[in-house]
Amino acid sequence: MALLEVTGLDASYGAIEALSGVSLRVEPGEIVAILGANGAGKTTLLRTLTGLHRAKAGTVLLDGQDITRRRAHDIVGMGFGHVPEGRRVFAALEVDGNLTMGGYQSRKEPAALAERRRQVYELFPRLAERQGQLAGTLSGGEQQMLAIGRALMNAPRFLALDEPSLGLSPLFTRNIFKIVRRIREQGTAVLLVEQNARQALRLADRGYVLETGRVALEGPAAELADDPRVKAAYLGGAPAEPSPRGPVASTSDNGGKGADGS
Amino acid sequence: MRGISGLTGLLDSARVKIPSLAVFAVVLLAFPSIADEYWTDVGVKVLLYVVLGLGINVVVGYAGLLDLGYSAFFAVGGYTTAILVGNYGVNWWLTLPIAMLVAAIGGYLIGYPTLRLRSDYLAIVTLGFGEIVRVTANNLEFTGGPDGVILPFRPVLFGYELAGTQSMYYLVLVIALVVGLGATSLTRSKIGRSWESVREDERVAEAVGVPSIRVKALAYVVGGVIAGVAGAFFATYIGIVSPTSFTFLTSVLILLVVLIGGRGSLVGVFLGALVVQGTPEVLRSIGDEWRIFLFAVVLIVLMFVRPLGLWPARTRRGARLAQSAEEPPLPEVGVAPGEPLLEVRGLTMRFGGLLALNDVDITVGRGEVLGVIGPNGAGKTTVFNCVTGVVRPTAGKVVLGGESLIGRHPHQVVQRGMARTFQGARLFSDMSVVENVLVGMTARMNSGVLTSLLRLPAQRREEQRAGRQARYWLDFVGLSDKATRFARELSYGDQRRLDIARALASNPLVLLLDEPAAGMNPSEKADLMELIGRIRDRGVTVVLIEHDMAFVMGLCERVLVIETGAKLTEGSPYEVQQDPRVIEAYLGVDEDDEGDEDADGDLGAGPDDTTAPTLTKGQ
Amino acid sequence: MNDFLQYTLNGLTVGAFYALVALGYTMVYGIIRLLNFAHGDFFMVGAFLATGVLSLLTGSGLPSGLVVVVALVAATAAAAALGGVSARIVYLPLVKAPKLSLLVSALGLSLAVEYGTALSQGTGFRSVPHIGFLSAEHAIGLTDGVRLTYAQLGVIAVSLALMIGLYLYVTRTFTGTAMRVLAMDQDAARLMGVNVERTIMMTFIIGAGLAGTAGTMYALYYPQVNFLMGFLLGLRAFTAAVLGGIGNIPGAMVGGFLIGLLESYATGYVAGRWTDVVVFGVLIGVLVIRPSGILGERVAERV
Structure with missing residues (x-):
């Protein structure tokens, strides 16, 4: 049985349809990438899965249990972690306090929390150095680490990450991707929304491409990476339209690795 | 411009609206002839509240400044006229501009020192101001103490005494119309847009060229003037001003005119005034407590049914796009292409104990595209904030085209030719x-x-x-x-x-872009590069902060690397990418996971071979 | 000097009322950015309920200390319940609506509670039954002529205890921390597993309960009640919350005592009728110098 099974999910903002008939699944221990242009509905998809946004139709099963109409805090309590876009750490709380809040659902098990806290600090030694610092004073990369660490405090079976590399330097982006791999190694399945398609597909087992709220393509990550349509739209493999000044750069992904255009 | 523009909006949008407007006008004009004395009196009060509603709409609806003491201006207008006419026998018509002026000064006095406060703090300050005015009026002999000032004189216009309820009705109707037209003109101009921009995001408004403090103070002054006029007429109509007319509850009722009616809408203001002044009259027979209790219940229910008010500003925007385009010429500057246009020397910024920038020098030549890269938290955005006047640097010089920008407000920096965009x-x-x-x-x-x-x-x-x-x-x-x-x-x-x-x-002469490509996919990035290329071709100098190296390499002739608040190095994109310090601090290398990451061979590459085609001028 | 001391004691007592009520304003503002105009009316309802209980029980033969405790508990519980119910019915459905709509609802609720009370209890002043040991003659004489009555001592002690308890609750417990993070970012709080609606209700319940306690003590101290008393006291308490830095719990305490002292000194040294001018003048002065109030943090805003 799939860990997460989404069938025919619809969602909208007022009259504007944001998702229509999205179906996808994530198996235990898998990393699944969601690709798509801005506004394709990736963030709405994650928000709908976690109950932050109300689904209009369709079902979401987590480990066989229907969570479609559940409220966010219940869904989180069932082991669904969600690291939102833009990190959203609690700026006026210390690093350690942020982690404490991450363990809110396990507040009655102090021993387990202490152990998880130790694990998170082990995973992110940089956070351990900054335990007492206010989260708002961390750099963007550190905040991203904290946002992930905070979600791990709830020992999720399943973790959704929304653009973890957004606004991060190439160095930090690499680090974040390494961390995602380690999280999977510890048994947590990951649903990864990323602009950074190249690195996301390299990391993922399978992927889905969203276009205007629908699943346009799906398949094993390696196949997607080879798909000419994906290459053109998300990997920057094909030349873009010409500019008045001659050849236009086909920008490739982040990280100084864009060797394709040459 | 939302719909205070209602009026012009109504006039504009032809067929359906014009007949209804005509019917409305006829009803307004004929009302005193249909209604008896009592209901005409109610009509005058409704119209006075329409005027007050128009005034507070500028403050709350447009500029977004919550005002809980608006009756203070109402009081100032009323007392000014009453004292001048009642105690000094000044000609009534002459007191009108004086009342407006005094209320305007009141608006400025309360506004200017407190406008740096956040909106909710402003609310309590205005509330306090309202109470101060009322209590002072109540305690001073000069204002008649609790008894107030009696206003024996009735204004005379063309030989007619304007004392009767009917003539007052028409007079206030004219005033409401004039105020409505005036408010519409203002809100449809640069000033109205400035108010709205400040309401939406004050800091951004300032940073794109709106003198935010002045604009907010102006909202208070305009709101004050309108309330002052209303106060003068109110005093004249009632024949007495006393502190009990200007309590906190009065302020709340005026505020409710806009909130019930719908922010920013002329029709809304009229409906709001009708509800606030009319409902109590309709419910008069059931006794004061029941009347207020029911009014309160109506308020609560109304917010469930129509949280934006009865007639909120329409959702489709009125401002139309001009038919033809006109290209503005690039402003003159006495700097030849390639010569230094923007010079930053020894820029240092300290936040408390934290040294965010330490002695940074940057020179940008006219027409250049300069890239700024560096780790998160290195201070790149702080450089932008210092240069554009958002924060004042602890030390250092910022010179644009020979003129120092230190100590300038962001909107003044925009005026002098430097504009910026924002992360996200x-x-x-x-x-x-x-x-x-x-x-x-x-x-x-x-x-x-x-x-x-x-x-x-x-x-x-x-x-x-x-x-x-x-x-x-x-x-x-x-x-x-x-x-x-x-x-x-x-x-x-x-x-x-x-x-x-x-x-x-x-x-602008110089455009600062803060992570313009963040969160974009490759095809969007390509479009953006093309756009920035065209901006540079216009002769605009561009400085951009960006993490996407291919993007930076494709656009910039020169790249500046900032790390922990100081300049690490600068040079051509190629030089910078080779620099081991940059690789260590920023670009990173694929170490331990190189193997499996690059298993498929053609995807991975070290940072040193990013050679995306470029848009640089040299090509 | 003696005058000064006496004014200080009186000011601290009044300040305790303001501080207790200010806490509710500040907590609710901190969590959903609402200026809850009805909050002062929770205080009033507490005072009326306490009066009712006292009228019922005095003369029943119960010891007066027990009667006071029963009144306190009953009024606190009733005000807390009213706070919770109004949060559920009036505010929670509108949490996502524009802030000004919430403000209108708050004004509506305030008027509804006030005039609902007026309809059932009348608009006049009602006097509160006399409790022997709280009357003015039971006092500790400090120096010549300076007296601290038992009632004052009780008000200050109970308030301080409640404030310290609240502070510990908000900073040390999970639910308290949930309240604080909810104020920073609601969606992120949900993603931590915080039941946002329940936490908001909890905030209203605690705030209103504190106001109910304050209302009971007020009724006992002054001894009369009126349906508009919450509005007037609420305005001062609201001022206190802003003066201390709205959203900040220690700030509300400091602000409350400060306003109480100011009021007492202004009444003593200037004249009662100028009190409001002094209080609001100081408020405006403080805000011009410290735009976020005395203890409010300067919010670092990014551009």
């Missing part, structure tokens, strides 16, 4: 696309309050020219077909374009 595109989301661009032109527009109020020819020409230039910039970034949408309705990529168009609208 902070737009005025409840304004239309074209209005966003027009706000960006504020720094280049000269019309003042009076010319805007009277819609003098010079002001109208300026507005029209701004409209054509806005069209040009929207064409330039490719958003003309979405000009009348709300900014919040745009897709992410379009929001970025609009952010750039808004900055370009000030016609």
Whole structure:
């Protein structure tokens, strides 16, 4: 049985349809990438899965249990972690306090929390150095680490990450991707929304491409990476339209690795 | 411009509206003849509240400043007229401008020192101001103490005494109309857009060229003047002013006119005044307590049914896109292409104990595209904030075209030719696309309050020219077909374009872009590179902060690397990428996971071979 | 000097009322950015309920200390319940609506509670039954002529205890921390597993309960009640919350005592009728110098 099974999910903002008939699944221990242009509905998809946004139709099963109409805090309590876009750490709380809040659902098990806290600090030694610092004073990369660490405090079976590399330097982006791999190694399945398609597909087992709220393509990550349509739209493999000044750069992904255009 | 424009909006949108407007006008005019004395009296009170509602609509609806002490201005107007006429026998008509002036001064006095406060703090300050005015009036002999001032005189116009309920009705109706027209003119001008931009995001408004403090103070002054007029008429009509007329509850009732009616809508203000002044009259027979209790229940229920008020500003925006475009010429500057246009020397910024920037030097040549890279938290955005006057650097010089920018407010920096965009595109989301661009032109527009109020020819020409230039910039970034949408309705990529168009609208010499490509996919990035290339081709100097190395390498002739608040190195993109210090601090290398990451061979590559084709001039 | 001391004691007592009520304003503002105009009316309802209980029980033969405790508990519980119910019915459905709509609802609720009370209890002043040991003659004489009555001592002690308890609750417990993070970012709080609606209700319940306690003590101290008393006291308490830095719990305490002292000194040294001018003048002065109030943090805003 799939860990997460989404069938025919619809969602909208007022009259504007944001998702229509999205179906996808994530198996235990898998990393699944969601690709798509801005506004394709990736963030709405994650928000709908976690109950932050109300689904209009369709079902979401987590480990066989229907969570479609559940409220966010219940869904989180069932082991669904969600690291939102833009990190959203609690700026006026210390690093350690942020982690404490991450363990809110396990507040009655102090021993387990202490152990998880130790694990998170082990995973992110940089956070351990900054335990007492206010989260708002961390750099963007550190905040991203904290946002992930905070979600791990709830020992999720399943973790959704929304653009973890957004606004991060190439160095930090690499680090974040390494961390995602380690999280999977510890048994947590990951649903990864990323602009950074190249690195996301390299990391993922399978992927889905969203276009205007629908699943346009799906398949094993390696196949997607080879798909000419994906290459053109998300990997920057094909030349873009010409500019008045001659050849236009086909920008490739982040990280100084864009060797394709040459 | 939302719909205070109602009036012109109604006039504009022909067939359906004109008959209903005509019927409305006839009812208003004929009302005193149909109604008896008692209901005409209610009519006068409703109209006075319409005037007050129009005034507070400027403050709360447009400028977004919550005012809980608006009755203070009402009181100031009333007392001024009453004291001048009652105690000194001044001609009534002469007291009107004086009452307006005194209320305006009141608005300025309360506004100016407190406008740096956040809106909710402002609310309590205004509340306090209202109480201070009332208590003072109550305690001073000069204002008649608790008994107030009696106003024996009735104004005379063309030999008619304006004392009767009927004549007062028509007089107040005229005033309401004049105030409505005046408010409409203002709100449809640069000033109205400035108010709205400040309401949407004050810091961004300031940073794109709106003198935010002055604009907010002006909202208080205009609101004060309108309340002052209403106060003068109120005093004359009732024949006495006393502190009990200007309590906190009065302020709340005036505020409710706008909140019940719907912010920013003329029809809404009328309906709001009708509810606030009319409902109690309808319920008169059931006794005071029941009346207020039911009114309260109605308020609560109303907010469930219509949280935005009875008649909120319409959702489709009125401002139209100009038919033709006009390209503004690039401003003159005495710096030859390639010569230093922007010079930063020894820039140092300390936040408390934290040294955010340490002795940074940057020179940007005219026409250049300079890239700024560096780890997160290295201080790149702080450089932008120091240079644009958002924060004042602890030490250092910032010189643009020979003129120092230190100590300038952000809007003055825009005036002098430097504009910027924001991480994540902070737009005025409840304004239309074209209005966003027009706000960006504020720094280049000269019309003042009076010319805007009277819609003098010079002001109208300026507005029209701004409209054509806005069209040009929207064409330039490719958003003309979405000009009348709300900014919040745009897709992410379009929001970025609009952010750039808004900055370009000030016609800058230097454009600062803060992570313009963040969160974009490759095809969007390619479009953006093309756009920035065209901006540079216009002769605009560009400085951009960006993490996407291919993007930076493709656009910039020179790259500056900042690390922990200091310049690490600068040079050509190639040199910078080779620099081991840059690789260590910023780019990183694929170490342990190189193997499996690059298993498929063709995807991975070290940072040193990023050789995306470039748009640089040398090509 | 003696005058000064006496004014200080009186000011601290009044300040305790303001501080207790200010806490509710500040907590609710901190969590959903609402200026809850009805909050002062929770205080009033507490005072009326306490009066009712006292009228019922005095003369029943119960020891007066027990009667006071029963009144305190009953009024606190009733005000807390009213706070919770109004949060559920009036505010929670509107949490996502524009802030000004919430403000209108708050004004509506305030008037509804006030005039609902007026309809059932009348508009006049009602006197509160006399409790022997709280009357003015039971006092500790400090120096010549300076007296601290038992009632004052009780008000200050109970308030301080409640404030310290609240502070510990908000900073040390999970639910308290949930309240604080909810104020920073609601969606992120949900993603931590915080039941946002329940936490908001909890905030209203605690705030209103504190106001109910304050209302009971007020009724006992002054001894009369009126349906508009919450509005007037609420205005001062609201001022206190802003003066201390709205959203900040220690700030509300400091602000409350400060306003109480100011009022007492202004009444003593200037004249009662100028009190409001002094209080609001100081408020405006403080805000001009410290725009976020005395203890409010300067919010670092990014551009």
